[in-house]
Amino acid sequence: MSEADLREGLLAAIGDEPPLNFDADELIRRAEHVRRRRRALVAVAVATLALTGTALSLPGELDRGPGIDAAQGPVLTITAAPSSPTSTKPVQVTPKSLYAPAPSAQLSAGTTKYLATYLSERFTSVVPGVEVLKVDFTEPYPQDRAGYLTGVVRFRDDVATSVVVVQLSTPPLRLTREEYCAVSTCGAALRQGDGTYLESATVTDPESDVTSRTAVHFRSDGSVVQVSAYDHDPITGGDRRSEVALTAEQLTLLAVDPLLRLW
Amino acid sequence: MRKADEQGFREFAVGHAASLRRTAYLFCGDWHMAEDLMQASLLKLYQAWHRIEWRDNASAYARKVLLRTWLDEKRRPWRRVEQRDGEVPDVADSSADPERSGERLWARDLVHAALLRVPPRQRAVLVLRYFEDLPVSEVAVAMGCTEGTVKSQTSRGLVALRAAVEQLERGVVVAS
Numbered sequence: 001m002s003e004a005d006l007r008e009g010l011l012a013a014i015g016d017e018p019p020l021n022f023d024a025d026e027l028i029r030r031a032e033h034v035r036r037r038r039r040a041l042v043a044v045a046v047a048t049l050a051l052t053g054t055a056l057s058l059p060g061e062l063d064r065g066p067g068i069d070a071a072q073g074p075v076l077t078i079t080a081a082p083s084s085p086t087s088t089k090p091v092q093v094t095p096k097s098l099y100a101p102a103p104s105a106q107l108s109a110g111t112t113k114y115l116a117t118y119l120s121e122r123f124t125s126v127v128p129g130v131e132v133l134k135v136d137f138t139e140p141y142p143q144d145r146a147g148y149l150t151g152v153v154r155f156r157d158d159v160a161t162s163v164v165v166v167q168l169s170t171p172p173l174r175l176t177r178e179e180y181c182a183v184s185t186c187g188a189a190l191r192q193g194d195g196t197y198l199e200s201a202t203v204t205d206p207e208s209d210v211t212s213r214t215a216v217h218f219r220s221d222g223s224v225v226q227v228s229a230y231d232h233d234p235i236t237g238g239d240r241r242s243e244v245a246l247t248a249e250q251l252t253l254l255a256v257d258p259l260l261r262l263w
Numbered sequence: 264m265r266k267a268d269e270q271g272f273r274e275f276a277v278g279h280a281a282s283l284r285r286t287a288y289l290f291c292g293d294w295h296m297a298e299d300l301m302q303a304s305l306l307k308l309y310q311a312w313h314r315i316e317w318r319d320n321a322s323a324y325a326r327k328v329l330l331r332t333w334l335d336e337k338r339r340p341w342r343r344v345e346q347r348d349g350e351v352p353d354v355a356d357s358s359a360d361p362e363r364s365g366e367r368l369w370a371r372d373l374v375h376a377a378l379l380r381v382p383p384r385q386r387a388v389l390v391l392r393y394f395e396d397l398p399v400s401e402v403a404v405a406m407g408c409t410e411g412t413v414k415s416q417t418s419r420g421l422v423a424l425r426a427a428v429e430q431l432e433r434g435v436v437v438a439s
Contacts, residue, residue, distance in 0.1 A: 001374075001425050003393060009374025010394040014285045018294055022280040024273045027302065031309035209310050231313075240268075242313050 042208040112137040160239035213244040215251035377427035385420030
């Protein structure tokens, strides 16, 4: 059989092709349904992971009291039964405090307000041409001892709305490089002039087909600033765009900003 | 997805649905399964439409998705044992006419029946090269392999096809 015969045979093989009843609108409806279901599954998985992480970390945080400081109280001694009526009075042990005082890094009342105002101004200077719709910083839980704070900048550019998430963390709740690289593909860390280093990654989740880009600054004081942008609006779940809303350079500028820190 | 992207996808889907289904039929040999493969491929294409629209050739990407979808489908265990021998023809079987059977067999059924005896990846190469008329480089992109592999698979596929044709022809001669 020659190649020409094969071509003719293949063309003849589709000669009994049945009519095609293809409905593009129905196909798009099904595709959107699949996409929404995947996103919902991802959202549930993320929420479950976050709740699990919080539930596992809280007992360790709450039990971190230093206990009784024996050095500050009198020495406990066991004495024999009194041999005479002029024995000394038993010693009373009264520890000054069972728990150490709260860390000095406790957030002041105006910190979140200050950070929100500053971030709003800084964001428009780093990403020109956007309209900042809202900046919110979460109120930290008391047990977090000011170790972790998340801010969300919602904005609109010439494509659609989207958000940028800023996470500030300090020990013992700070993000470690190992934790970050476990979910992102890390390259060689970029050393900065002041001895700190930067990580940056763009990740596409194969299930939800959602792309995010992140820049993380590991600072010399032990704190970490992570800034993330997306190729859609995570709040509405829609407004897809062909590229992530912010470039790696813009994210880096925000991550290394020295005023974005826990006061 | 934005309205403009959605409109672009709709136009692409309407324009390519028929050709994708034909290619799928030559892969699998069944029009119903070909329709399923075409729909599944377009669903996957929709999910990735914002990524391929500007960067890649959408037709080439669609062929690649179709091929992967079919090969994935073939790997599923229940496909190995499924038999499709209960199909009732909608029209009179002209091949039953002894006077026309040889002609029709040669023209259509023989090539297709022989093609279905060729191993899947070799079959895919033959369909893409001789039905879609794609150059070796584009077949390599669709198959996710090197051009050298495409050439060797084509050569082996043709040998397997010719052997299958001869075998079928011998069967016809013996039966007659």
